[in-house]
Each structure stands twice: as structure tokens, then as C-alpha cells.
Amino acid sequence: MKITIQDIAPGEEEEIIVRCRELDEALLRMIHGLKTRRGKFTVADNDKIRQIDAVDIYYFEAVDNKVFLYLEKDVFETRYKLYAIEDEYANTDFFRASKSVIINLAKVKQFAPDFGGRFEAQMRNGERLIISRQYVPALKKRLGM
Amino acid sequence: MKESIKKRVIELLLTFCMVTTGSVFVCAVYNRVFWSGDTFLDAAILWQLLAMAFVCSLGNFIHPYREVSRRREVFNKGLHYVYINVVVLGCGYGFGWMDIENIFMLAAMMLGILVVFVTVSFVIWRLHERETENLNRKLREYQQAAGCASEQ
Numbered sequence: 001m002k003i004t005i006q007d008i009a010p011g012e013e014e015e016i017i018v019r020c021r022e023l024d025e026a027l028l029r030m031i032h033g034l035k036t037r038r039g040k041f042t043v044a045d046n047d048k049i050r051q052i053d054a055v056d057i058y059y060f061e062a063v064d065n066k067v068f069l070y071l072e073k074d075v076f077e078t079r080y081k082l083y084a085i086e087d088e089y090a091n092t093d094f095f096r097a098s099k100s101v102i103i104n105l106a107k108v109k110q111f112a113p114d115f116g117g118r119f120e121a122q123m124r125n126g127e128r129l130i131i132s133r134q135y136v137p138a139l140k141k142r143l144g145m
Numbered sequence: 146m147k148e149s150i151k152k153r154v155i156e157l158l159l160t161f162c163m164v165t166t167g168s169v170f171v172c173a174v175y176n177r178v179f180w181s182g183d184t185f186l187d188a189a190i191l192w193q194l195l196a197m198a199f200v201c202s203l204g205n206f207i208h209p210y211r212e213v214s215r216r217r218e219v220f221n222k223g224l225h226y227v228y229i230n231v232v233v234l235g236c237g238y239g240f241g242w243m244d245i246e247n248i249f250m251l252a253a254m255m256l257g258i259l260v261v262f263v264t265v266s267f268v269i270w271r272l273h274e275r276e277t278e279n280l281n282r283k284l285r286e287y288q289q290a291a292g293c294a295s296e297q
Binding site for chain 1: 208218219288
């Protein structure tokens with residue numbers, strides 16, 4: 001595969017064009033990976049506005065109609081809705097684990113069995129999140145089982 | 146077939162097979178202890194055991210497919226156990242497997258229920274653990290392919 005990198009003028013928008021005969025799984029994965037790596041979330045950090053890289057996010061959680069994003073140690077409220085994040089980041093490392101949680105599969109250390117056919121996702125920062133049994137088939141599909 | 150329905154049907158069949166096997170063992174021991182001697186078992190007991198195992202398996206539906214809290218899950222497990230006791234003791238009384246006034250028969254039946262319940266739960270848990278091992282293997286492959294295994 002030929003890779004061409006072109007310099008662009010300052011201020012010009014960066015662009016990636018994929019020229020291919022067929023969008024196979026490897027290419028799709030690369031595109032989704034790029035999307036995650038370049039994705040950013042705007043959050044309010046006290047009185048400041050801060051941009052969080054999607055790759056740094058461990059998980060999103062909806063609590064009382066508010067959505068929080070969790071980093072390794074910090075937590076921020078975000079204005080994004082869970083369903084919107086799920087749609088925007090479909091087929092990336094972000095995965096809907098339950099009604100109220102979206103996890104970043106890249107930040108999962110391992111899975112553990114839990115009651116009633118559920119699984120527990122043990123995150124790399126030590127947190128534990130439940131994967132509801134109704135989302136287990138999707139998880140297996142995502143991991144290629 | 147929808148994935149969730151397919152999964153539930155498979156779970157139901159798996160539970161039915163395990164409960165039937167457990168019931169045959171308990172039945173054999175029970176007969177040896179309480180109905181030993183020249184007792185000749187009616188062939189109808191085979192159908193009765195299958196019917197009882199099937200009704201017991203229906204108890205799987207106590208656990209909803211939708212999301213519930215851990216506390217609710219534990220409560221459902223307790224409810225499931227009570228349901229099985231009611232079904233088996235009901236069948237025991239209805240089919241004449243036990244003399245209800247014989248406290249030892251009743252206790253043995255309840256012990257049998259406990260043994261089968263714990264065994265089936267253990268087997269299901271082991272299968273779940275094996276499924277978890279496969280998930281972890283696939284997760285490692287996924288993370289390596291995505292180049293994020295070396296992140297942390």
C-alpha cells in the first residue's frame with residue numbers, strides 16, 4: 001500500500017483520503033482508530049474549558065441525566081449525551097456496556113465473571129464496571145468471537 | 146432468531162439437561178434410602194421426572210434479560226431457589242414420591258434440591274468462567290491489533 005504525506009499550508013484543514021478498491025476490516029479499523037485518536041471532548045474544568053482526547057477516556061457514565069467522563073483519576077461532566085457518543089464512536093474502542101455506561105475497550109485490563117451471566121470489566125485504573133448480559137453478545141461480536 | 150431469544154432457549158435446554166441428570170441421581174439415592182426392598186417403580190416416574198425438570202427449568206425466566214441491580218439479582222436467585230422447592234415438593238406430593246408426614250423424607254427431598262441447585266449453579270458458573278477466559282484472550286488480541294496493549 002502506498003502512503004503519501006503532503007505538507008499543508010498553516011490554517012488549512014488536515015485531511016485524510018483513503019483510496020481503495022474495497023473497505024476491508026483492517027482499513028475500517030484503522031479509520032475508526034484514527035477517529036478515536038483525534039476525537040476530543042470539551043469539558044468544563046472549574047472555570048476553564050478543557051479539551052480531552054478520546055484516547056485518554058476510560059469510560060462515560062450517565063447519572064441523573066448528566067453524563068460524566070472518567071479519566072485515569074479525574075472526572076468531568078460533559079454536555080454530550082450517551083447515545084450521541086455511542087453513535088459518533090460506533091466501531092471504535094468505545095463500547096456500550098450497560099444502559100448507563102460506555103467503556104473504552106483499550107482501557108480494560110481484563111474481564112471477570114459476575115452474577116447472572118454478566119461480566120465485570122476491570123479497568124486499568126482499578127475501577128470495576130458491569131457489562132450487562134444484554135450487551136454481552138455485542139461485546140463478543142466486537143472482539144471477534 | 147434474535148440473539149437474546151436464542152441464548153435463552155440454549156440456557157433453558159442446558160438447565161433442563163442438568164436438572165434431569167441431577168434429578169435421576171437424587172431419585173436413585175432417594176429410592177435406595179426410603180423405598181428399598183421389593184418396591185417396583187412405575188415407568189410413569191420417568192415422565193414425571195422429565196416434567197418436573199422442565200417446570201424447574203422454566204424458573205430461569207425469573208432472571209430477566211434486562212438490566213437489574215446486583216441486589217435484585219441476588220433476590221432473584223433466592224426466589225428461583227424457593228420456586229424450585231415449591232415445584233419439586235409439589236411434584237413429590239402430587240406424584241406420591243414421598244409421605245408428607247415423614248419428616249425425614251421431606252428433609253431428604255429438600256437436601257436433594259439443595260445439592261442439585263448448588264451443582265447446577267456451579268456448572269453454570271464454571272461455564273461462565275470459561276467464557277470469561279475466552280473474552281480475555283480475545284481482548285488481548287484486540288488490544289494488540291489496535292496497538293494499545295503497550296499503552297499502560
